Amino acid sequence: MRRRKGIQPQIDSLDDHGSLSNKMDENIDYFRSVYANCSDVVIRPFLIGGMYQAYFIYIDGLANVEETDEQILQPLMNATVKNTNEIMNMLENKIPVTNIQKFTSLSKCIDSISTGNPLLLSDGINTGYSFCLAKWEKRGIGEPSAEVGIKGPREGFTETINVSTSQLRRIIKSPSLKMQELFIGQLTKTKIVISYIEGIANHNLIEEVHNRLERIKIDGILESGYIEELIEDNPYSPFPQILSTERPDVVCSNLLEGRVAILVDGTPFVIVVPTTFFSLLQSHEDYYQRFLVSTAVRWLRYLFLVISLLLPSLYVAILTFHHEMVPTALLLSVAASREAVPFPALVEALMMEVTFEALREAGIRLPKQVGAAVSIVGALVIGQAAVQAGLVSAPMVIVVAITGIASFMIPRYAMGIGFRILRFPIIFLAGALGLLGVMMGIIAIIVHLSTIRSFGVPYLSPLAPLKGTELKDTLIRSPWWKLNTRPHLTGDYNKHRQSPGLKPDPTKGGE
Structure with missing residues (x-):
């Protein structure tokens, strides 16, 4: 297909498009130009307290319109305000919405609208108010189709990243489970969450994961396979160097061993790093059956x-x-x-x-x-x-x-x-x-x-280099009361995972 002369594809991010103006007309003209030919973007004008011009900007199908009308639009239209300071005080202290964010950057405002959160602009205020009222259709939690098992949990991750992170929180209830988010993709702005357990995962490993992800400069991320291919050590090897799974229990077991999980919005597959040859040959059922x-x-x-x-x-x-x-x-x-x-x-x-x-x-x-x-x-x-x-x-x-x-x-x-x-x-x-x-x-x-x-x-650890104490969960699966230590992946690590002396004593069975 021939490209018309003078037209170049634009994949640059909106990182440097200035700040909101105090003049409402300038702000609205900018947003109208950005969202030109976007029939699903609604720019709704109204008056705050019947005096001050304001606009709601949201994407139909991503924003919760009913909650917006009831919790924000109706109170603002019926409010009694005398100046912009009272408007700002009302928006920050009297609107019954859990999460309200303030943005002065145009690019941040556009990112907020793109994620489904309605944006409020008011005349005389060079700040945009983003309300966490995103709502879209999502698939319910179901059994993982790619990792079927006889014994074990029956739930898998979904394409919605907030649901996936909540599944991890439901299993690991400690505040030591950390979730750090970033956005990759100049056009898709795909949300990525890096999850690890503080005190167990090595800091150097966490920093390396951050560095490799932040080096990715691409127009879009549609699936975790993009991330996997862009951060692996040896891309020309036929063997995978990153574990990909759709089971929350598998991710949590790896987090408890000091690994780092990377969740990608839009896919039910979570990737775990680092991994080894023998880890990829282990099944989740190995730990649910008798040893x-x-x-x-x-x-x-x-x-x-x-x-x-x-x-x-x-x-x-x-x-x-x-x-x-x-x-x-x-x-x-x-x-x-x-x-x-x-x-x-x-x-x-x-x-x-x-x-x-x-x-x-x-x-x-x-x-x-x-x-x-x-x-x-x-x-x-x-x-x-x-x-x-x-x-x-x-x-x-x-x-x-x-x-x-x-x-x-x-x-x-x-x-x-x-x-x-x-x-x-x-x-x-x-x-x-x-x-x-x-x-x-x-x-x-x-x-x-x-x-x-x-x-x-x-990749062949713990067989090469040989680590004798870790072979008890490699070629064989020792009983749980012998798995006292975690795998030593890299750097300093939290060695002990359970207290010694858990072996059942048949002589005390009747006590």
């Missing part, structure tokens, strides 16, 4: 993580270069099934993996009523038809199916995508170099993981 069950499930998760990454490449490597590693009976069975297949194992694996990934993405994007049916039926039909047509072998279909099931064991979607991406280069290495290529791929991944940091924390 023996949680440890067994965690080891099963690690096993299937390896299977999801390496099974197709091991199959390709062994069939291509290392036949002697397969028992004779099994080798004959596999050879018989591949007799009619015209493609080598490498091409066969790539075709099936790409098809499976396409079916998985299609099932996610389709409506819920048909998505699951299409993905399951499509996989069955395509797999069976491909085997009968001689395009792929039955063992390859089994390998790809097991790999797909294993990938669903990874609790974090972003982490699962990273392993799904890495699966393909390892398959290429296996087809070119056999098991040597697979080992080269594994070594490259481990070296890469060892070099990543998340806000100064080594």
Whole structure:
């Protein structure tokens, strides 16, 4: 599309547009020019006490018009005032609204109107009065769809940031839970809240979060993914370095360990920093089940993580270069099934993996009523038809199916995508170099993981560098009465999370 000559896109913020004037006409002319062609912006003239000209400016659909009429407009119109000092005294002391802010900056006035708060301007007063009467439609609290669990709370965050912060306050009732807000986006002015627990989170970490957020200069923030990509340490890594969750209990558990949460208005996903490789492989249910069950499930998760990454490449490597590693009976069975297949194992694996990934993405994007049916039926039909047509072998279909099931064991979607991406280069290495290529791929991944940091924390911590006291909640999940200390993330930290001696004593059970 051609842009007309002389017209340039304006994404500059209104940080320096002067102050309000004592002359009402100048102020209103400015606001009319700013909100030209904005049919939803209402500029309502009226008289205070029948004498002084005043204007209400608000956005229809964002402001609570009923409360504005009842609590502000009607008392002002019926008031008896003699001068502007009495008007200011009435606005500041006699209006029954909880939060009233005063602005002299034009940009602050526009920001207030944009958030849904009505703005009052009066003749002879170079101050705008903003009333906290924003009201808009919002989604109710529901069960988080991306992190479903059998046991645990059933509520998730919503797109309204004030609701999300209240959910955190409802769980952590201490005044040590701090909420610091800032606005990012020159056009969207998206509200961001940085949450942490004072006395537990390290001050250097909090300062680093502030610095990285304040460096962001962008025209708009629509989702927390924008923030995540702009503040992570290594943007070229396939592995996520920031935890994203829509569960308040997960955020609170991380806050209690000394991490910092970043809430973004307009999205139910909250990001938590710093995070580690092992934190992204932990599920919220690990801490709601008995520790023996949680440890067994965690080891099963690690096993299937390896299977999801390496099974197709091991199959390709062994069939291509290392036949002697397969028992004779099994080798004959596999050879018989591949007799009619015209493609080598490498091409066969790539075709099936790409098809499976396409079916998985299609099932996610389709409506819920048909998505699951299409993905399951499509996989069955395509797999069976491909085997009968001689395009792929039955063992390859089994390998790809097991790999797909294993990938669903990874609790974090972003982490699962990273392993799904890495699966393909390892398959290429296996087809070119056999098991040597697979080992080269594994070594490259481990070296890469060892070099990543998340806000100064080594990604493989506490395994590398080794911190023996913190392994009790990494490879295993120790019972709660052994989890006496918090993870040591960075700098000084509040070490003890509970008093010692909480282990149940069966000899005192009858007392």
